[in-house]
Amino acid sequence: MLLSVKDLFVNYGNVEALHGINLNVREGEIVAMLGANGAGKSTTLMTISGLINPVKGSIFYNNMDITTMQGHDVVAQGIAQVPEGRRVFSTLTVQENLDLGAFTMTDKDRINRRLEWNFELFPRLKERKDQLAGTLSGGEQQMLAIARGLMAHPKLLLLDEPSLGLAPILVKSIFEKIKEINAEGLTVLLVEQNARAALKLAHRGYVMEVGRIVLEDSADKLLKNPDVRKAYLGG
Ligand code: ATP
Numbered sequence: 761m762l763l764s765v766k767d768l769f770v771n772y773g774n775v776e777a778l779h780g781i782n783l784n785v786r787e788g789e790i791v792a793m794l795g796a797n798g799a800g801k802s803t804t805l806m807t808i809s810g811l812i813n814p815v816k817g818s819i820f821y822n823n824m825d826i827t828t829m830q831g832h833d834v835v836a837q838g839i840a841q842v843p844e845g846r847r848v849f850s851t852l853t854v855q856e857n858l859d860l861g862a863f864t865m866t867d868k869d870r871i872n873r874r875l876e877w878n879f880e881l882f883p884r885l886k887e888r889k890d891q892l893a894g895t896l897s898g899g900e901q902q903m904l905a906i907a908r909g910l911m912a913h914p915k916l917l918l919l920d921e922p923s924l925g926l927a928p929i930l931v932k933s934i935f936e937k938i939k940e941i942n943a944e945g946l947t948v949l950l951v952e953q954n955a956r957a958a959l960k961l962a963h964r965g966y967v968m969e970v971g972r973i974v975l976e977d978s979a980d981k982l983l984k985n986p987d988v989r990k991a992y993l994g995g
Pocket of ligand 1: 797
């Protein structure tokens with residue numbers, strides 16, 4: 761198991777947002793987390809990446825207890841989060857944004873090789889490497905946000921709503937990129953409102969409702985599950 765989350769409880773002030781989450785991700789998998797707005801999907805990702813401390817439960821990565829580890833140390837261990845909303849540094853160029861993604865690395869050759877790898881994966885970013893990130897299209901900004909996460913050589917990529925606000929054609933292209941990244945050996949935990957596309961891409965999935973996991977199955981079975989179809993796939 762690459763990632764193992766056990767009985768995770770998270771509070772925002774007095775409000776309990778996660779009520780005992782259990783989830784596992786094996787090496788090489790794409791795992792999708794589905795659920796309505798406010799179910800706790802982003803909270804789960806932020807807790808794994810060390811941005812929020814849980815009040816109870818544990819998070820193991822590569823058999824290491826990372827439950828109380830802070831964000832930058834989690835990145836250094838090989839977990840990168842691409843937050844919701846294509847957060848890029850809009851007044852910096854594409855290249856500068858990517859350089860910032862390599863903040864945990866010191867070996868210049870390794871950084872350059874990674875940059876080239878990213879440019880092969882996202883040729884559009886190479887063409888626009890000197891352009892200010894704020895002037896990229898929505899889809900290009902999402903590609904940049906993902907590429908920046910990849911600069912740190914993660915083994916596990918946490919992706920929060922990569923398709924949010926993108927036109928269908930761009931959604932397709934982003935999902936194809938995620939498939940390519942996974943084929944290169946990266947494990948992916950993906951939070952998505954676009955449940956159908958996510959389940960077509962993923963090997964397994966979890967369904968969250970108000971701070972709990974209510975269902976866990978292979979992506980194929982979730983796609984056929986009548987309750988999932990009714991609630992998340994439009995019948
Ligand atoms: P969405 O799909 O809308 O992004 P989500 O499943 O990712 O939703 P979360 O963002 O994890 O859900 O939110 C879970 C719950 O925690 C919600 O009830 C939300 O209002 C609450 N919450 C999230 N962030 C905070 C915060 N900073 N302070 C207080 N409550 C919060």
